[in-house]
Amino acid sequence: MEGTGGRSDAELIGLVADGDTGALKELYDRHAAWLHARLVRRCNDAEVVLDVVQDTFVALWKDSRQFRGEGEVAAWLWGIAFRRMVSRLRSRKDLILLPDWETTQPDAARSSSTGPSAEDEVLLGVEYGDLAGALRRLSPEFRAVVQAVVLDGLTTKEAGRLLGVRENTVKTRLHRAKAQLRGALTEPQEGWR
Template sequence: MADGVVRDDQALLEDLADGDLAALRQLYDRHAPWLSVRLTRRCNDGEVVADVLQDTFVAAWQGAGRYQGRGEVGAWLWGIAIRQLVSRLRRRHNVPLLRDPGASTAMSPSLEDELLSGVEYGDLGRAMAHLPSELRAVIQATVLDGLTTREAGHLLGIPQNTVKTRVHRAKASLRASLLEGRPS
C-alpha cells in the first residue's frame, strides 16, 4: 500500500501475486473478521477456526497468481476457507474414535461435520463441481453459507434478483444431475 492508498481486493490480490506481503495484511484485515464469523457458524471449536483462517490466508498467498479475476475476491477466499475447514474436519474422521470412560459408546463426528464432508466429497459435491462457477458461487453463498440473497448479492457483486435467478438455475441443474446419478 503506497502512501496510505486503499486498494480494492482485486488490486491487492495482484500485488500479493507479486509478493507484496502488505497486500496480504490488508486482505487479512479486511476479510478475516467475517470469515471467522462464518467459519464459527460451521465449527464451534475456536482453535480449529483460527487454524483454518490462517491456512486460508496461506493458501491465498500461495495461490494469488492463480486467481482468474472472475467474481469477488471475498467469494474466492470463502471458497478456500470452506475447503480448508472440510479438509480439517475430514482429517478428524481419520483419527480413531475416542472413548469416554463413563460412556458405553464411542464419540462420533457431529452431524454438521458429516454434512460438510458429504457436500464436499459426496454426490452433491461432485454435482456442484460441474456447475458453472457463477451458479456454484450463489449456491455456496445462499445454501451452504446461509446468506440471504441480498447478502450473497453484496458478497458476489451482483444484483439480488440475479442471485435468485442463478439459485433457481443451479438447483434445477443439481436436481437433474442427482436424479440422473451423474454430474451434468
C-alpha cells in the same frame, strides 16, 4: 471491496502475487473477521476455525496467481476456507458441521468497524429473510444438504462424504428440499413440514 487505501481486493491480490506482504495484511484485515464468523457457525472447534482462517491466508500468499479476476475475491477466499474446513472435517470424527441457521449470530457479522461486507448482507438475507423461515422448516437432513450443496457449493459427492450419506441420498434430499422450498416460498401462508 475497497479499504482506506482505496485499492480494490483484486488489485491487492495482484500485489500479493508480486510478494507484497502489506497487501496481504490489508486483505487479512478486510476478510479474516467475516471468514472467522462464517466458519465458527459451521464448526464446533474454535481452534480449528482459527487454523482454517490462517491456512486460507497462507494459501492466498502461495497461490495468489491462481485468482483469475473472475468474481469477487471474498467468494474466492470463502471457497479456499470452506475446502480447508471440509478437509479438516473429513480427517477428524470429533468435528461436526453445524447446519442450523437458528444458531447463527448476525451481530458477529456486523462487528467489524467498516460494516458488513456485501457477502455478509447476502448471508444475513438468506439466514434471516423469507428464505430463512422456509429453510428452518426443513428437516435437519434436508437443511444440511441445502447448506452444503447450494450455499457452500460442494458437489453432491463431497456433501455425501461430509454428511456421511451416499451421493444418491444427497441428490434425493436436495430434490425434495427444493420442492418444499418452492412450495413454501410461493404459498407462505400454508404451513408444511
